[in-house]
Amino acid sequence: MKDLIFLTGGARSGKSAYALQCAGCYEKKVFLATAEAFDEEMAARVQKHKEERGTGFYTIEEPMHLDRALREIPGETEVVIVDCLTVWAGNLLYRLGSSKEIMVFVDRLLDVLQNPPCNIILVSNEVGMGIVPENAMAREFRDITGIINQKVANVSTEAWLLCSGLPVKLK
Amino acid sequence: MKDLIFLTGGARSGKSAYALQCAGCYEKKVFLATAEAFDEEMAARVQKHKEERGTGFYTIEEPMHLDRALREIPGETEVVIVDCLTVWAGNLLYRLGSSKEIMVFVDRLLDVLQNPPCNIILVSNEVGMGIVPENAMAREFRDITGIINQKVANVSTEAWLLCSGLPVKLK
Amino acid sequence: MKDLIFLTGGARSGKSAYALQCAGCYEKKVFLATAEAFDEEMAARVQKHKEERGTGFYTIEEPMHLDRALREIPGETEVVIVDCLTVWAGNLLYRLGSSKEIMVFVDRLLDVLQNPPCNIILVSNEVGMGIVPENAMAREFRDITGIINQKVANVSTEAWLLCSGLPVKLK
Numbered sequence: 053m054k055d056l057i058f059l060t061g062g063a064r065s066g067k068s069a070y071a072l073q074c075a076g077c078y079e080k081k082v083f084l085a086t087a088e089a090f091d092e093e094m095a096a097r098v099q100k101h102k103e104e105r106g107t108g109f110y111t112i113e114e115p116m117h118l119d120r121a122l123r124e125i126p127g128e129t130e131v132v133i134v135d136c137l138t139v140w141a142g143n144l145l146y147r148l149g150s151s152k153e154i155m156v157f158v159d160r161l162l163d164v165l166q167n168p169p170c171n172i173i174l175v176s177n178e179v180g181m182g183i184v185p186e187n188a189m190a191r192e193f194r195d196i197t198g199i200i201n202q203k204v205a206n207v208s209t210e211a212w213l214l215c216s217g218l219p220v221k222l223k
Numbered sequence: 224m225k226d227l228i229f230l231t232g233g234a235r236s237g238k239s240a241y242a243l244q245c246a247g248c249y250e251k252k253v254f255l256a257t258a259e260a261f262d263e264e265m266a267a268r269v270q271k272h273k274e275e276r277g278t279g280f281y282t283i284e285e286p287m288h289l290d291r292a293l294r295e296i297p298g299e300t301e302v303v304i305v306d307c308l309t310v311w312a313g314n315l316l317y318r319l320g321s322s323k324e325i326m327v328f329v330d331r332l333l334d335v336l337q338n339p340p341c342n343i344i345l346v347s348n349e350v351g352m353g354i355v356p357e358n359a360m361a362r363e364f365r366d367i368t369g370i371i372n373q374k375v376a377n378v379s380t381e382a383w384l385l386c387s388g389l390p391v392k393l394k
Numbered sequence: 395m396k397d398l399i400f401l402t403g404g405a406r407s408g409k410s411a412y413a414l415q416c417a418g419c420y421e422k423k424v425f426l427a428t429a430e431a432f433d434e435e436m437a438a439r440v441q442k443h444k445e446e447r448g449t450g451f452y453t454i455e456e457p458m459h460l461d462r463a464l465r466e467i468p469g470e471t472e473v474v475i476v477d478c479l480t481v482w483a484g485n486l487l488y489r490l491g492s493s494k495e496i497m498v499f500v501d502r503l504l505d506v507l508q509n510p511p512c513n514i515i516l517v518s519n520e521v522g523m524g525i526v527p528e529n530a531m532a533r534e535f536r537d538i539t540g541i542i543n544q545k546v547a548n549v550s551t552e553a554w555l556l557c558s559g560l561p562v563k564l565k
Contacts, residue, residue, distance in 0.1 A: 060387055062352065062522030064540020093530070178386070180233030181404065182353020182524020183361045188264070190525045198235020202388035213386050215520070215555050216402055217544035218564040222389040231558055233523065349557070351404030353524020354532045359435070369406025373559035384557050393560040 055131075055171040058205045058222075061214030062178050070214055071133045071173045072105055078131040078171065083109040084121055086140040101135070109133075115143040119160035122169060131171040137204065138177035141197045145189070151196060158200055165207050174208070176201050226302075226342040229376045229393075232385030233349050241385055242304045242344045243276055249302040249342065254280040255292055257311040272306070280304075286314040290331035293340060302342040308375065309348035312368045316360070322367060329371055336378050345379070347372050397473075397513040400547045400564075403556030404520050412556055413475045413515045414447055420473040420513065425451040426463055428482040443477070451475075457485040461502035464511060473513040479546065480519035483539045487531070493538060500542055507549050516550070518543050 057074055061067045075081055083105060089095035102111070110129075114121040118140060125132055134140075144154045165172065178201075180194045205211045211222035228245055232238045246252055254276060260266035273282070281300075285292040289311060296303055305311075315325045336343065349372075351365045376382045382393035399416055403409045417423055425447060431437035444453070452471075456463040460482060467474055476482075486496045507514065520543075522536045547553045553564035 058387065062520060062536075062540065063526070064522055064537050064544070066544050176387075178233060178352075178523040179525050180235055180523070181349040181351070181520075183350050183356050183365055184234070185525050194233075194525060195235050198233065198387075202235070202237050205387035205389055211387060211389055213391070215564055216400065216518075216540075216547035216553060218547055218553055220391060220555070220562060220564065222386055222391060229558065347558075349404060349523075351406055352520040352522070354521050354527050354536055355405070365404075366406050369404065369558075373406070373408050376558035376560055382558060382560055384562070391562060393557055393562060 053209075054168045055210065056165060056168060056208040057171075057173045058176065058201075058208035058211040059173065059214060060176045060178055060201055060205075060212070062181075065214040066217035067175050067177070067214045068101060068104065068135055069217070070212070070219060071135060071175050074173050075131045075133055080126075080128050080130045081109045082125055082129050082132040083111045084118070084132050084134045085111060085113045086115055086118070086134070086136060086143060088113070088115050088143070115140070116147065116157065119157070119164045122161075122164045122172070125169050129170045131173065134172060134174045136175040136177060137200055138179060138197050141200055142193060145193055145196060151192065154196055158203060162203055162207060165204065174204055176204065178213070224380075225339045226381065227336060227339060227379040228342075228344045229347065229372075229379035229382040230344065230385060231347045231349055231372055231376075231383070233352075236385040237388035238346050238348070238385045239272060239275070239306055240388070241383070241390060242306060242346050245344050246302045246304055251297075251299050251301045252280045253296055253300050253303040254282045255289070255303050255305045256282060256284045257286055257289070257305070257307060257314060259284070259286050259314070286311070287318065287328065290328070290335045293332075293335045293343070296340050300341045302344065305343060305345045307346040307348060308371055309350060309368050312371055313364065316364055316367060322363065325367055329374060333374055333378060336375065345375055347375065349384070395551075396510045397552065398507060398510060398550040399513075399515045400518065400543075400550035400553040401515065401556060402518045402520055402543055402547075402554070404523075407556040408559035409517050409519070409556045410443060410446070410477055411559070412554070412561060413477060413517050416515050417473045417475055422468075422470050422472045423451045424467055424471050424474040425453045426460070426474050426476045427453060427455045428457055428460070428476070428478060428485060430455070430457050430485070457482070458489065458499065461499070461506045464503075464506045464514070467511050471512045473515065476514060476516045478517040478519060479542055480521060480539050483542055484535065487535055487538060493534065496538055500545060504545060504549060507546065516546055518546065520555070
């Protein structure tokens with residue numbers, strides 16, 4: 053039985069650091085990054101994250117087709133960190149526009165997670181605990197993110213909420 | 224002794240689904256909806272929620288006078304889901320303007336909750352964990368919502384925070 | 395061994411009330427306030443908080459140099475409530491601008507917390523669980539706040555997330 057660990061939390065709540073810690077006991081590690089460095093601020097964040105995780109990870113960048121990236125993961129891989137589902141949701145929304153099309157991608161990911169090729173640690177974000185955004189696209193984004201979080205947490209073997217760097221057990 | 228179950232969480236965190244699950248063991252169920260479908264997006268949300276809860280509920284729509292709606296609930300009712308207190312707070316703020324007048328309505332609700340006519344499941348939202356809103360009305364709204372959550376959680380027999388569809392016990 | 399209690403939570407989640415409750419068992423109490431009443435709304439909030447905590451506290455106002463204020467705390471003090479770190483982070487960002495300079499102040503606070511002069515209760519806020527703010531300064535603020543929360547929670551002997559007035563144990 054493979055571990056499927058779902059990690060969520062607010063910005064700078066220690067999710068990525070905790071993901072690295074969860075992956076610490078494995079050899080042959082893959083980091084599956086969903087972020088694209090399309091501006092300077094983002095490039096700085098991506099670089100910072102790379103430095104924080106140090107060596108020991110083989111990095112794959114895939115902004116959309118997480119299912120395919122996971123299916124094609126090198127056979128000897130023991131654990132993959134997917135970081136993060138929220139940026140992935142943003143990529144899908146930006147490129148596909150409609151929720152219906154996005155859900156096709158989500159269902160494909162869930163298919164892979166039902167029968168995972170290795171242990172998987174999935175990082176996501178809490179974006180729905182603030183004031184309702186005035187922007188319609190932002191409201192749609194937080195709906196999609198919330199639904200993805202529910203679906204992925206549902207098939208996970210463990211789920212944690214990070215808060216101030218500390219994990220709260222969800223399941 | 225009646226159950227008073229308080230459920231809170233972010234947008235699309237699974238609060239309403241968990242409320243339905245909590246109500247699952249009862250017959251004679253009432254759904255007390257606070258939302259008014261004043262635009263298309265809201266109408267779509269209301270309709271979606273109706274479909275999700277299926278048959279088995281007698282629906283009452285009451286945007287303001289929750290105390291009265293609860294007092295006049297049909298006598299044989301075993302459980303009522305109040306969904307949700309945050310929309311109710313928004314309705315009160317929109318119509319009454321001042322926090323002081325709103326607190327009169329909140330106190331009336333608390334009076335009923337002290338001596339509930341049946342088991343009650345109250346759904347609310349976390350709206351205070353984002354950046355401080357620039358809009359003064361939004362700041363007032365999140366203050367009011369936070370105070371309502373504290374007061375209702377205080378008189379509840381159980382309280383849960385939903386996160387990614389999973390419940391964290393608050394009390 | 396001194397208690398270092400870290401309390402976080404959203405707006406109006408009951409953090410300050412819980413801090414007062416935690417301090418209840420002590421005599422010789424200091425309230426170290428970081429807020430400055432630079433406008434009417436803020437002045438009203440500060441005044442409301444003062445009334446809520448009643449007498450029994452010696453109040454010190456220090457918007458920036460928390461380390462110095464803590465080092466110079468009267469010798470007989472049994473407990474100090476620092477309320478709050480988020481406003482402090484805002485003060486630092488407003489005055490210093492750069493994250494690098496802010497981290498100097500944070501490290502100085504951490505130095506004091508490693509060897510605290512008395513029991514300390516530190517109140518902070520969750521500001522990173524909403525939609526990513528469009529404003530770059532707001533994004534920087536929530537990054538800084540998140541990092542401060544992680545660092546302070548890390549050296550604390552206890553950490554709690556307040557939600558609807560109820561504490562969730564983080565550590």
